[in-house]
Amino acid sequence: MKAEKQNQFQLNFKHDYSFDVVIIGAGPAGSLAATLLAEAGFSVAIVERKKFPRQKICGGFISSRAIDLLPKYMHSLFDKNFPVHTIEVVCRNKIHNYQSERLLGFLVDRRSFDTGLIRHAVKSGVTVFEHKTLIALDTVSAGSKKNHYYHLQAGKNGHFTLAASYVIGADGALGITALLAGLKRKRNRLMGNTLSRRYQNTNNNKTAGKLIFYPMPFSGGMGWSFQAGELLNRGIGGLSGKKRLQKLYSRLFSDSINEDRPYFWPLPFLGPLENPACGNLLLIGDSAGLVEPFSGEGLYNAFKSAQLAVRAIIEADKLQVDAETTYIPLYRRYFRKKFIFTIIGAIQLNLQAIFVPSTLASSMARLMENKLWFNDNI
Numbered sequence: 326m327k328a329e330k331q332n333q334f335q336l337n338f339k340h341d342y343s344f345d346v347v348i349i350g351a352g353p354a355g356s357l358a359a360t361l362l363a364e365a366g367f368s369v370a371i372v373e374r375k376k377f378p379r380q381k382i383c384g385g386f387i388s389s390r391a392i393d394l395l396p397k398y399m400h401s402l403f404d405k406n407f408p409v410h411t412i413e414v415v416c417r418n419k420i421h422n423y424q425s426e427r428l429l430g431f432l433v434d435r436r437s438f439d440t441g442l443i444r445h446a447v448k449s450g451v452t453v454f455e456h457k458t459l460i461a462l463d464t465v466s467a468g469s470k471k472n473h474y475y476h477l478q479a480g481k482n483g484h485f486t487l488a489a490s491y492v493i494g495a496d497g498a499l500g501i502t503a504l505l506a507g508l509k510r511k512r513n514r515l516m517g518n519t520l521s522r523r524y525q526n527t528n529n530n531k532t533a534g535k536l537i538f539y540p541m542p543f544s545g546g547m548g549w550s551f552q553a554g555e556l557l558n559r560g561i562g563g564l565s566g567k568k569r570l571q572k573l574y575s576r577l578f579s580d581s582i583n584e585d586r587p588y589f590w591p592l593p594f595l596g597p598l599e600n601p602a603c604g605n606l607l608l609i610g611d612s613a614g615l616v617e618p619f620s621g622e623g624l625y626n627a628f629k630s631a632q633l634a635v636r637a638i639i640e641a642d643k644l645q646v647d648a649e650t651t652y653i654p655l656y657r658r659y660f661r662k663k664f665i666f667t668i669i670g671a672i673q674l675n676l677q678a679i680f681v682p683s684t685l686a687s688s689m690a691r692l693m694e695n696k697l698w699f700n701d702n703i
């Protein structure tokens with residue numbers, strides 16, 4: 326059935342390459358979706374703007390609930406990383422420590438973690454076009470409503486064209502796929518802001534990672550200091566503008582950052598996009614606005630949405646319907662409807678930070694393990 330669709334399309338359009346699925350962006354969401362689709366028998370390509378290994382601004386904490394969403398054979402990606410059992414919450418200069426016997430997650434270097442994920446995709450047969458940016462996207466309706474096809478143009482050092490039956494936008498918070506597909510009106514949709522920097526860790530503990538959080542309930546944000554081996558990652562995120570974040574950062578860490586790049590990056594934690602799909606084009610991860618509003622955790626929902634998009638495409642292909650009809654109900658159930666509860670949960674955690682800060686570290690551990698009332702459990 327997949328081949329049949331492709332042949333029909335090939336007759337009408339000239340293109341350099343043709344795949345069942347083209348994914349834009351080789352972040353965690355795109356790489357996981359690509360691997361799972363290739364394993365399900367689809368021909369898959371990823372178009373990635375950067376050359377790998379590439380750096381990504383991130384705290385680098387992967388929670389245990391996010392790890393649980395990865396296939397077991399990918400868990401070896403964590404072999405050389407730093408397990409986290411300790412959380413500290415600092416409120417009004419007082420440190421509240423929580424030690425967990427269970428693993429709360431790992432601290433990773435996103436540069437090597439993301440490279441490891443893309444290697445798995447390549448191993449499963451995915452074609453990767455690195456250092457190529459998506460620049461144009463045309464949707465073609467071939468007669469009946471259920472038959473959408475895509476014609477993509479990618480560039481940087483020479484343009485080429487791709488044909489695909491399905492497209493997944495996994496190109497992050499400032500991704501272009503959502504804009505080209507008309508699912509987002511502004512590139513810089515209302516989002517949170519972050520400021521983050523990496524340092525050499527002088528309190529070098531070679532074996533374990535530690536998370537320190539600095540809740541700022543009155544500024545609608547949070548600071549963090551994550552320690553893993555030789556790395557120390559500090560940052561601050563929230564609703565404030567860049568100038569205010571700079572001030573809060575220097576107050577918190579006695580260090581000032583005055584340049585813009587590469588320290589700032591938007592964080593889409595203000596709610597999932599209303600519409601994540603049209604025809605056979607689906608959005609996942611940060612490109613759909615799926616970051617957790619209290620902690621700023623994005624990897625869990627990046628993996629979750631990748632899984633749901635794969636499920637939706639497999640089902641749509643079997644039923645010969647557009648993938649929007651199978652993806653949108655899943656997206657609404659797991660992200661849109663749930664968002665109101667995660668906002669109430671975020672308010673609850675902020676109130677804990679103000680009135681009972683000693684309980685916050687254990688609540689954050691439960692968030693990471695998916696055990697708070699507003700988390701889901703699929």
Ligand SMILES: Cc1cc2nc3c(=O)[nH]c(=O)nc-3n(C[C@H](O)[C@H](O)[C@H](O)COP(=O)(O)OP(=O)(O)OC[C@H]3O[C@@H](n4cnc5c(N)ncnc54)[C@H](O)[C@@H]3O)c2cc1C
Binds near residue numbers: 355622
């Ligand atoms: C400062 C900061 C700290 C964070 N800390 C954590 C944390 O500790 N734990 C956690 O769980 N989450 C954290 N997050 C969130 C997390 O980083 C994201 O949610 C996660 O990276 C989303 O994955 P993604 O695959 O959707 O997008 P991304 O990781 O952003 O990947 C998108 C990819 O698309 C590519 N791309 C973009 N445009 C194009 C184009 N036009 N053509 C081709 N390719 C394109 C990009 O180069 C990139 O490789 C943090 C975020 C920030 C900003």
